[in-house]
Amino acid sequence: MLPPGVAYLAKQVPFLLLPSAFWYTLLNVYLGRGFYVWMCLLLGLSSLPILFSALATYERSQIRRNASARHARLPPVVSAGWGIIGDVNTMVSMLRNFKEGYPSDYMGEWPKQYGCTFIVQPLFSNMIFTMEPDVIKSLLATQFGVFEKGPRFISCMHAVLGTGVFNSDGKFHRALTRPFFARSRISDFDTFDRHAERAISLMRSHLSSKGSVDFQDIISRFTLDSASSFLFGIELGTLCPSDNYADQFFTRFNPVDFAASFSRAQMIVALREVTGPSWPLAEFWKDQVKSEMDVVNKFISFVVEEALCRAKVNRESSRDKDSFGEVNEGDTLLDHLVRHTDDPVVIKDEIINILVAGKDTTASTLTFVVYMLTEHPYVLERLREEILSIIGPSRRPTMDDFKNMKYLRAIINETLRLYPTVPFNVRILYSVFMMHRRKDLWGPDALDFDPDRFIDERLQKYLVPNPFIFLPFNAGPRICLGQQFAYNEISFFLVRLLQAFSTISLGEVTILAPSHWSVNAEGRQKEEKVRLQLHLTLYIEVCPY
Incomplete structure (x- = not known):
């Protein structure tokens, strides 16, 4: 397989050679000047920026003409310089802000x-x-059918998301998955309780041995173990990995590597x-995603193949004949x-x-909830009072x-407002x-963490008259199918x-918020004690171990 950069350029070759063909035809055929082919190629390549600018x-x-014909008014256009220089400046600025800036920057x-x-x-x-x-x-x-995710998003995300529900425009995938999330099940709470007990036990162990806890790491393990249980019925055991390696399954797959x-x-x-x-x-010479997804796909493919074999046996024995469209209490996705x-x-x-x-968005929300509780002890105290008065010190909670x-x-909800797990969407890019x-939507205290709002x-x-100002789970046909599952x-x-x-405090932070976040800052970034980063979801950056 060709490296990504070579394959990309190979697809563009016919288009890239057009300017060279133009110069060759003009200089040699019409003017009879006898220019060498390499000279025409050089002229053509040097003309490419002009061609790209002309096409853009x-x-x-x-776009302007189409808008005018529909009596529409286009939004203002960011001016970052003239022509190709402006385009490059815009791209460089966006990449720099994505890597180094605060999410709102x-x-x-x-x-x-x-x-x-x-x-x-x-x-x-x-x-x-x-x-x-x-x-x-x-x-x-209201105009959902007009706005597709489009080829840009789909092609960029395909290496990870494939043709799944978050990387497609059709109804098929949502219809396939929706019944599984249609109602809350007691078995979900069994899963939560089992893994929560392990996570809290691991926290106690770390506190006694190290004096602190990497909460984001442990909660990511909790959500991964919970997700693997309800998705495919396998206990990954990242919260207690030593229990797994005796199992034949885990001699082939390391859940931590996954x-x-x-x-x-x-x-x-x-x-x-x-x-x-x-x-x-x-990524000219190497597809950086491939080696990572080889690990992921090897594990998922093995699990899927095993499940398909079991389903085939069940169909042949007619055991699933009467429950084709049902989701039973103990079923996995x-x-x-x-x-x-x-x-x-x-x-x-x-x-x-x-x-x-199921893993990353929930882990992100729990991480930022606890981060906010460490910053607002009175909120933590009031929440604990509610828990003890309604549930008590040890009883398992119910729906x-x-x-x-x-x-x-x-x-x-207040955490999801200030730290939505999926901050951006494309290609019409909207920032939840x-x-x-925004203070004009949420009031003058919009930047404050205040659950009472x-x-x-x-x-x-603010919210009841205009519910679309709060979209942590999206809305319309693309609303998150697992919203209630996540809340639970x-x-x-x-x-x-x-x-x-009874108390939680912020320990030593391995990567502090950059100093430039607080310089001339008007938003919450000047108050952050940690550095926020993005991949497909929001998270807190920590030093690699």
Whole structure:
């Protein structure tokens, strides 16, 4: 297989040779000058920036004409310089902000200059950015059918997400998965309890031996073990790996390596999306995702093949004949999928997509909830009082308990407002992260962490009249299928955590927030004690071990 950069250029060769063919025809055929072929090639290559700029200018003029014909007004266009220089400046600025900046700085100072919706033009392309609720409502709900994810997003994410639900525009994948998340099940709480007990036990062990806990690491293991249980019925045991290696299954697959490769792959494809269709040039000689996804795919493919074999035996014995469309109490998502399709690629891609949602987004939210509790001890104290008064110091929580715990839900929602797990979406790029922090939408205290805003009069004043200002789980046809599952898992773990610990404090931070975040900063970044980073989800950066 050709390296990504070579393959990319090979596809572009016919187009790239057009200028050279033009010069050869003009100089040798029409003018009879007898220029060497290499001279024409050199002239052609030097003309490429002009050609790209001309094509980009033509495309942008077509957009303006189409808008005018529809009596529409285009958003303002970011000006970062003239022609190709401006396009390059825009791309460099976006990449730098993505790697080094605070999540709300991804678009730099442009929102202040151009408003809540504007056009950016990185390297001969056009992207619309918005943090306007009415525009986002059109994208997700009222005009959903008009706005596809498109080839740019799909091609950049394909190496990890394949054709799964988060990387497709059709209804098939959502219809395939929706029944599994249609209702809460007692078995989910059994899974949460089993892994929460292991996570808290590991925390106690680390506290006694090291004096501190890497909460993000442990909670990522908790969500991975929980997700693997409800997705494919396998106990990965990353919270207690020594228990697994005697098992024949884990002599072939190391769950810790699986988790690490999965995280690295997500980081790489997120950078590809920022770079755009020309990402192969940044990975010219080596596909950086392939080796990571080889580890992930080897594990998932093995699990899927085993499940398909079991499903075939069950069908032949007619045991599944009467429950084709049902989701039974003890079913895993894999059990459900193999009853509906025998295509291993469809099943594998769907499992990986839901794993992203089931592991990383929940781990991100729990990490930031605990981060906020360390920064606001009075909130932690009030939450613990609610837990002890409704559930007590040791009883396992139930779904009915959660319905009565308004402050717990308010804390989760307030964390999702300030730290939404999926901050950006493309190709019309909308920032939930920035929209959730707008003072004109949430009031003058929008940058403050205050769970009471989801309980007191501010709820009726801001959110109830305009529900599209709060979109941690998306909305419309693309709303998160596992929303209630996520709320249950987050709530369950927080209850168990605060039944076990009465206080939580922020220990030594391995990577501090960059000093430039607090220089001339107007947002929350000046208050951050940790460094926030992005791949497909939001997380806190730590030193590698």
